[in-house]
Amino acid sequence: MPVWDAKMGNGFSTADIPDLAGKTFLVTGANKGIGYQTALHLAKHHARVIFACRDGKKANLAMAKIRHTLAPYSPQFEFLELDLNSLAQVASAARSLVDKGEQIDVLINNAGIMAVPYRLTQDGIESQFGCNHMGHFVFTTLLLPAIKKGTGRVVVLSSIAHKVTYSFGLTDKLEQVYVDPAAPNPAENGSAKHPSEAIYTATNAYGQSKLANLLFAKALAARQPNLHVFAVHPGYVDTDLQRTGIKDAFGGVVATLSAALSTVAAKNPVNGARTTLAAATSPKLDNESGLYLVPYGKVATPSKFGTDPELQKRLWEMSIELVRRILGEQMVAEIERNVARTVE
Numbered sequence: 001m002p003v004w005d006a007k008m009g010n011g012f013s014t015a016d017i018p019d020l021a022g023k024t025f026l027v028t029g030a031n032k033g034i035g036y037q038t039a040l041h042l043a044k045h046h047a048r049v050i051f052a053c054r055d056g057k058k059a060n061l062a063m064a065k066i067r068h069t070l071a072p073y074s075p076q077f078e079f080l081e082l083d084l085n086s087l088a089q090v091a092s093a094a095r096s097l098v099d100k101g102e103q104i105d106v107l108i109n110n111a112g113i114m115a116v117p118y119r120l121t122q123d124g125i126e127s128q129f130g131c132n133h134m135g136h137f138v139f140t141t142l143l144l145p146a147i148k149k150g151t152g153r154v155v156v157l158s159s160i161a162h163k164v165t166y167s168f169g170l171t172d173k174l175e176q177v178y179v180d181p182a183a184p185n186p187a188e189n190g191s192a193k194h195p196s197e198a199i200y201t202a203t204n205a206y207g208q209s210k211l212a213n214l215l216f217a218k219a220l221a222a223r224q225p226n227l228h229v230f231a232v233h234p235g236y237v238d239t240d241l242q243r244t245g246i247k248d249a250f251g252g253v254v255a256t257l258s259a260a261l262s263t264v265a266a267k268n269p270v271n272g273a274r275t276t277l278a279a280a281t282s283p284k285l286d287n288e289s290g291l292y293l294v295p296y297g298k299v300a301t302p303s304k305f306g307t308d309p310e311l312q313k314r315l316w317e318m319s320i321e322l323v324r325r326i327l328g329e330q331m332v333a334e335i336e337r338n339v340a341r342t343v344e
Contacts, residue, residue, distance in 0.1 A: 029111025
């Protein structure tokens, strides 16, 4: 057990956040739920926060709400458009920060979708794998030059749901998460579903995407000794993501029952953000990396799949291959250069 974990007592509290003046945090999906509470408490402790969100109007409303909450203190906020459904847009967003010389202390990959019906991203990737993992994979690896060496942190929101994945854990067949426009599509003649749809169940696909988040954090930590990388399970949290995902996957009746249960069993978003905030700010993590943290900032052991180095390798190779097919060889080379340079 890491020394810092043994000292956590009842867990990390928002009162444990140190003064963050002079530090820049980038939070994806900061306009609502856990992301909003994360941004609020970072700002409350004087951090500069970049809201990386798809919807600028919603992001600006969230910033205004936090400014009102923290008045008369005026927090430093910026908006970055980030649409995880499009790898080209994600790449453009990351490059815009690098090109202007942005220096980021902590990247928090918070945004995601949960247990939605089968659909594809703009690039033809199964949506949960695409938004929850691939968007963040491209964003993080292209943003590496902007993340401070030595002290920089990357926090990836995973979930205990990484244990509720397909029986094979992480697919080794690219066509089960990607519809290649250049490949024959059996669904076109109505005789069969595409392999990505044929195996699809909303909950298992969500679990696979959360396993991918965990494996990515582990793989990135192994490749980046000059960064501190953490995977986080925030707990069962009552958010729009939880409610919408359950309704989409199981229908209104189950969603209503789940909502009733959430009022007594689920953590509120403030408590849901506590483990993210621990991973992002706790000085006790200054010499740690590659940990899987659960409420509230405790170190835990992931599933067998989550600790499998072969699955980490498979995920990295699959992610690079998807980048190659969707964004081209030049983008693969750029990612590989970034990974190598950050190690130097």
